[in-house]
Amino acid sequence: xxxxxxxxxxxxxxxxxxxxxxxxxxxxxxxxxxxxxxxxxxxxxxxxxxxxxxxxxxxxxxxxxxxxxxxxxxxxxxxxxxxxxxxxxxxxxxxxxxxxxxxxxxxxxxxxxxxxxxxxxxxxxxxxxxxxxxxxxxxxxxxxxxxxxxxxxxxxxxxxxxxxxxxxxxxxxxxxxxxxxxxxxxxxxxxxxxxxxxxxxxxxxxxxxxxxxxxxxxxxxxxxxxxxxxxxxxxxxxxxxxxxxxxxxxxxxxxxxxxxxxxxxxxxxxxxxxxxxxxxxxxxxxxxxxxxx
Amino acid sequence: xxxxxxxxxxxxxxxxxxxxxxxxxxxxxxxxxxxxxxxxxxxxxxxxxxxxxxxxxxxxxxxxxxxxxxxxxxxxxxxxxxxxxxxxxxxxxxxxxxxxxxxxxxxxxxxxxxxxxxxxxxxxxxxxxxxxxxxxxxxxxxxxxxxxxxxxxxxxxxxxxxxxxxxxxxxxxxxxxxxxxxxxxxxxxxxxxxxxxxxxxxxxxxxxxxxxxxxxxxxxxxxxxxxxxxxxxxxxxxxxxxxxxxxxxxxxxxxxxxxxxxxxxxxxxxxxxxxxxxxxxxxxxxxxxxxxxxxxxxxxxxxxxxxxxxxxxxxxxxxxxxxxxxxxxxxxxxxxxxxxxxxxxxxxxxxxxxxxxxxxxxxxxxxxxx
Numbered sequence: 153x154x155x156x157x158x159x160x161x162x163x164x165x166x167x168x169x170x171x172x173x174x175x176x177x178x179x180x181x182x183x184x185x186x187x188x189x190x191x192x193x194x195x196x197x198x199x200x201x202x203x204x205x206x207x208x209x210x211x212x213x214x215x216x217x218x219x220x221x222x223x224x225x226x227x228x229x230x231x232x233x234x235x236x237x238x239x240x241x242x243x244x245x246x247x248x249x250x251x252x253x254x255x256x257x258x259x260x261x262x263x264x265x266x267x268x269x270x271x272x273x274x275x276x277x278x279x280x281x282x283x284x285x286x287x288x289x290x291x292x293x294x295x296x297x298x299x300x301x302x303x304x305x306x307x308x309x310x311x312x313x314x315x316x317x318x319x320x321x322x323x324x325x326x327x328x329x330x331x332x333x334x335x336x337x338x339x340x341x342x343x344x345x346x347x348x349x350x351x352x353x354x355x356x357x358x359x360x361x362x363x364x365x366x367x368x369x370x371x372x373x374x375x376x377x378x379x380x381x382x383x384x385x386x387x388x389x390x391x392x393x394x395x396x397x398x399x400x401x402x403x404x405x406x407x408x409x410x411x412x413x414x415x416x417x418x419x420x421x422x423x424x425x426x427x428x429x430x431x432x433x434x435x436x437x438x439x440x441x442x443x444x445x
Numbered sequence: 446x447x448x449x450x451x452x453x454x455x456x457x458x459x460x461x462x463x464x465x466x467x468x469x470x471x472x473x474x475x476x477x478x479x480x481x482x483x484x485x486x487x488x489x490x491x492x493x494x495x496x497x498x499x500x501x502x503x504x505x506x507x508x509x510x511x512x513x514x515x516x517x518x519x520x521x522x523x524x525x526x527x528x529x530x531x532x533x534x535x536x537x538x539x540x541x542x543x544x545x546x547x548x549x550x551x552x553x554x555x556x557x558x559x560x561x562x563x564x565x566x567x568x569x570x571x572x573x574x575x576x577x578x579x580x581x582x583x584x585x586x587x588x589x590x591x592x593x594x595x596x597x598x599x600x601x602x603x604x605x606x607x608x609x610x611x612x613x614x615x616x617x618x619x620x621x622x623x624x625x626x627x628x629x630x631x632x633x634x635x636x637x638x639x640x641x642x643x644x645x646x647x648x649x650x651x652x653x654x655x656x657x658x659x660x661x662x663x664x665x666x667x668x669x670x671x672x673x674x675x676x677x678x679x680x681x682x683x684x685x686x687x688x689x690x691x692x693x694x695x696x697x698x699x700x701x702x703x704x705x706x707x708x709x710x711x712x713x714x715x716x717x718x719x720x721x722x723x724x725x726x727x728x729x730x731x732x733x734x735x736x737x738x739x740x741x742x743x744x745x746x747x748x749x750x751x752x753x754x755x756x757x758x759x760x761x762x763x764x765x766x767x768x769x770x771x772x773x774x775x776x777x778x779x780x781x782x783x784x785x786x787x788x789x790x791x792x793x794x795x796x797x798x799x800x801x802x803x804x805x806x807x808x809x810x811x812x813x814x815x
Contacts, residue, residue: 224503235467261500
């Protein structure tokens with residue numbers, strides 16, 4: 153079993169909501185990264201979680217930057233460190249809105265230029281920081297304050313977009329599996345060039361479930377096949393064992409959806425669409441892993 | 446070494462002397478020659494900078510910000526639409542107190558598409574906390590980029606500087622250029638608040654009204670300090686290289702009854718108009734405003750003023766004329782001329798002076814009776 157350092161970089165007294173998945177995941181991201189790290193944070197929940205100046209709840213250097221600017225800012229920073237002969241890790245920690253929507257152009261360009269930094273998108277599937285508006289990462293049928301009747305478009309395939317850039321390392325992970333988060337961040341940072349981690353962050357505030365269920369919801373996402381843990385290393389896909397097992401014998405979708413208020417009132421048609429999307433994703437990954445496609 | 450160059454090449458040559466660690470830029474007409482020249486030098490190993498070919502101006506400034514906060518010297522260049530697209534990060538650079546130097550090749554904003562000279566693009570950034578300087582010759586473009594780094598990086602300033610040159614009229618005009626290898630005129634860059642991972646800090650965290658307000662005042666205090674730093678830098682530059690600059694360039698203005706005030710290449714054109722008018726017996730002079738931020742102190746009492754704006758603030762006035770009215774008791778004859786690259790000759794400027802109507806506004810070539 154992986155030895156996770158005891159040292160904490162996310163200190164007590166963050167201003168995160170109860171049951172916050174993003175600050176919990178960040179705890180393991182930073183344990184994996186260590187002291188010699190700068191975290192670049194665009195507008196997202198983590199902008200707030202740090203607390204109010206002159207205090208900060210994070211014990212690494214954090215550079216806060218405008219919503220669309222994280223990947224470009226990290227590019228300049230990592231180039232400057234390289235020029236100065238420093239080995240400091242640059243990690244973008246961005247929400248889904250700052251990644252799949254307003255920040256996508258900058259991310260794409262940084263991947264294309266093969267900039268040397270790690271981009272972690274923690275995906276709570278909405279603009280949770282501003283009170284649960286829809287983002288491109290919000291799943292089909294989910295209610296948000298800007299899709300009060302349920303979202304009528306599917307979740308954007310961010311991983312497909314990132315994969316099209318062929319970064320040396322990309323992976324999905326989930327806050328419910330801290331050792332998986334830790335291991336993948338360490339691996340990403342050991343590889344030169346751009347790396348990308350897409351982290352599912354079940355958010356009690358905007359998904360409307362009880363704050364004590366954050367980890368449970370993450371586990372159910374994986375066990376139902378709605379989120380698949382895998383890595384793509386130099387183009388080679390590996391589905392991680394927990395997801396491999398889950399895909400063989402998935403938990404009923406209902407077990408994942410029913411605790412979430414955002415899916416209340418969802419009809420069978422929407423459920424069928426969600427299931428068909430999840431199966432399509434699984435099929436594509438299995439084919440990729442087997443080298444079929 | 447005496448050579449010839451365009452305004453764009455002069456900017457690039459000055460940047461080469463200052464050796465920024467990181468240059469991030471996106472091409473746009475009429476700025477392209479600056480970044481092409483820099484990219485060529487980097488590729489040839491003549492300039493040891495990291496050149497980041499970003500996908501937009503927003504990212505260009507974001508990359509400069511990310512590099513600058515590590516303590517690295519940076520440079521970018523843009524124009525018009527690019528500057529407008531960059532606007533959010535232009536604010537960020539000043540608020541983050543990062544002494545980034547940017548060349549902006551002044552160009553009109555669309556629609557319709559127009560690639561020619563106008564100052565409205567830069568004036569739209571005048572409230573961002575950047576120092577702004579407008580140059581009139583190729584040599585001045587070179588010299589001012591050099592001075593801009595020393596001013597921006599001065600510990601009592603630590604604000605970004607935008608060096609403006611008129612699209613095509615200067616960016617693509619060839620004039621003589623003396624290059625002096627002035628690199629050591631600018632001391633090595635040391636950013637007091639540079640990232641130091643041994644001492645973790647939160648940059649730009651959520652900031653309440655009291656602290657935010659203090660940070661804004663601190664920008665203004667540094668902007669005020671910069672007036673002195675600009676004067677000292679220009680004087681030092683003059684002592685070392687023999688070329689003299691001032692925040693406001695005066696031409697035969699001492700005994701003038703009527704003074705033409707303009708910026709950029711129009712300010713140089715006005716000097717020719719002054720000679721013409723003097724030969725006619727009109728005691729004319731001119732002032733060319735170089736530093737627009739911080740705005741210079743001017744004593745204009747007892748003179749008639751003709752102010753030429755290559756820009757406009759709709760529903761208000763020419764931006765230079767409006768600024769002069771706000772900072773002095775002047776009630777100038779305000780001429781709006783040269784928008785979208787409209788040709789304005791020294792004959793035209795002499796005509797503005799001859800036909801001046803204090804307190805009124807003329808849209809040159811559009812309406813004689815505004």
